[in-house]
Amino acid sequence: xxxxxxxxxxxxxxxxxxxxxxxxxxxxxxxxxxxxxxxxxxxxxxxxxxxxxxxxxxxxxxxxxxxxxxxxxxxxxxxxxxxxxxxxxxxxxxxxxxxxxxxxxxx
Amino acid sequence: xxxxxxxxxxxxxxxxxxxxxxxxxxxxxxxxxxxxxxxxxxxxxxxxxxxxxxxxxxxxxxxxxxxxxxxxxxxxxxxxxxxxxxxxxxxxxxxxxxxxxxxxxxx
Amino acid sequence: xxxxxxxxxxxxxxxxxxxxxxxxxxxxxxxxxxxxxxxxxxxxxxxxxxxxxxxxxxxxxxxxxxxxxxxxxxxxxxxxxxxxxxxxxxxxxxxxxxxxxxxxxxx
Amino acid sequence: xxxxxxxxxxxxxxxxxxxxxxxxxxxxxxxxxxxxxxxxxxxxxxxxxxxxxxxxxxxxxxxxxxxxxxxxxxxxxxxxxxxxxxxxxxxxxxxxxxxxxxxxxxx
Numbered sequence: 001x002x003x004x005x006x007x008x009x010x011x012x013x014x015x016x017x018x019x020x021x022x023x024x025x026x027x028x029x030x031x032x033x034x035x036x037x038x039x040x041x042x043x044x045x046x047x048x049x050x051x052x053x054x055x056x057x058x059x060x061x062x063x064x065x066x067x068x069x070x071x072x073x074x075x076x077x078x079x080x081x082x083x084x085x086x087x088x089x090x091x092x093x094x095x096x097x098x099x100x101x102x103x104x105x106x107x
Numbered sequence: 108x109x110x111x112x113x114x115x116x117x118x119x120x121x122x123x124x125x126x127x128x129x130x131x132x133x134x135x136x137x138x139x140x141x142x143x144x145x146x147x148x149x150x151x152x153x154x155x156x157x158x159x160x161x162x163x164x165x166x167x168x169x170x171x172x173x174x175x176x177x178x179x180x181x182x183x184x185x186x187x188x189x190x191x192x193x194x195x196x197x198x199x200x201x202x203x204x205x206x207x208x209x210x211x212x213x214x
Numbered sequence: 215x216x217x218x219x220x221x222x223x224x225x226x227x228x229x230x231x232x233x234x235x236x237x238x239x240x241x242x243x244x245x246x247x248x249x250x251x252x253x254x255x256x257x258x259x260x261x262x263x264x265x266x267x268x269x270x271x272x273x274x275x276x277x278x279x280x281x282x283x284x285x286x287x288x289x290x291x292x293x294x295x296x297x298x299x300x301x302x303x304x305x306x307x308x309x310x311x312x313x314x315x316x317x318x319x320x321x
Numbered sequence: 322x323x324x325x326x327x328x329x330x331x332x333x334x335x336x337x338x339x340x341x342x343x344x345x346x347x348x349x350x351x352x353x354x355x356x357x358x359x360x361x362x363x364x365x366x367x368x369x370x371x372x373x374x375x376x377x378x379x380x381x382x383x384x385x386x387x388x389x390x391x392x393x394x395x396x397x398x399x400x401x402x403x404x405x406x407x408x409x410x411x412x413x414x415x416x417x418x419x420x421x422x423x424x425x426x427x428x
Contacts, residue, residue: 003188010192015206021152024256030140034248037133042238045128059173060191066169081110084167085117099122131363141355149345217402224406229420235366243383244354251347259342273387274405280383295324298381299331313336
């Protein structure tokens with residue numbers, strides 16, 4: 001069973017799709033992203049990554065809600081990532097953006 | 108080339124991994140999640156999903172940064188999602204949580 | 215004692231200002247805002263506001279960290295709000311934006 | 322005119338209170354907090370604070386939406402901050418938490 005099927009099985013077993021409108025799913029992605037970020041509050045990156053088990057859990061939650069939102073909208077995750085990378089490739093030509101933090105942070 | 112390889116190729120072509128500490132990557136996931144959520148600001152879910160092209164772009168950005176963070180930490184995305192679904196399966200037994208919004212929102 | 219003084223007394227009594235760099239304070243405002251938003255997850259506004267005690271706590275946390283950030287940067291809260299309202303007044307002339315959700319959501 | 326009155330005058334002049342349910346106001350606080358945080362993306366605190374004009378604008382937006390939410394719910398901002406500081410005072414006794422980052426990050 002692929003990832004999307006596993007995520008869908010989890011929520012369909014519980015009949016939860018009825019609560020999962022796209023606004024609350026997007027809100028939930030933002031909340032899980034905040035829980036991931038909280039691991040780094042008042043810490044350096046080096047200190048934060050020591051809490052690797054918490055990072056795994058929260059990053060997985062971000063991904064699970066993202067897959068649920070994609071499923072609601074019949075989006076192919078691989079396809080939208082491919083398309084976005086293609087856009088970014090034109091936006092940030094390698095020759096101009098290579099190793100360039102200034103350019104990068106001006107996005 | 109799989110998704111993770113594509114995402115890594117994009118950033119390694121630009122030599123950007125040096126800027127990508129895990130705290131700022133987590134922060135970036137949160138920022139992209141906010142941009143996704145903004146599509147639904149002052150709107151119902153039904154109104155928001157009409158802007159499907161913006162949703163594709165912002166959801167892809169959430170996923171791309173999530174893959175980058177996973178890559179930084181040598182995490183297998185499929186593995187962490189599997190593990191989290193297993194945890195959620197024990198936390199929300201089907202018989203207790205089926206169609207049950209009350210239970211669900213008490214998380 | 216005014217609000218800003220109370221907030222500063224709280225943190226200076228604990229000698230916490232040393233940890234309170236502006237990046238982590240901004241991050242903390244975002245985390246508290248997420249906790250406020252969580253009160254409305256899977257709920258309508260009407261359902262969410264029943265949890266008024268939680269809203270008071272989380273909104274206060276957003277404000278407390280905002281005052282701390284303002285204090286770090288010697289910003290006068292009243293002054294920056296005044297200046298932003300003045301900007302918004304030019305951006306949204308009353309005659310064009312009155313009762314106009316379309317215009318409003320195009321921000 | 323006090324701050325709350327100014328904020329209310331701004332939105333009532335535009336008849337926007339009808340769109341301002343408490344779920345979308347909380348969502349808006351989170352979005353403005355993300356815009357504030359974005360100023361520090363890929364940057365140290367020291368680098369970020371150089372962009373002081375952007376910080377003023379985004380922090381003001383966080384505060385304006387916070388005041389609007391308080392107004393919707395008839396909350397007295399000074400009162401809820403006082404109450405939260407009192408709670409925090411019992412949660413973090415000065416003798417235990419003074420200069421103590423470990424304790425502090427265990428919140």
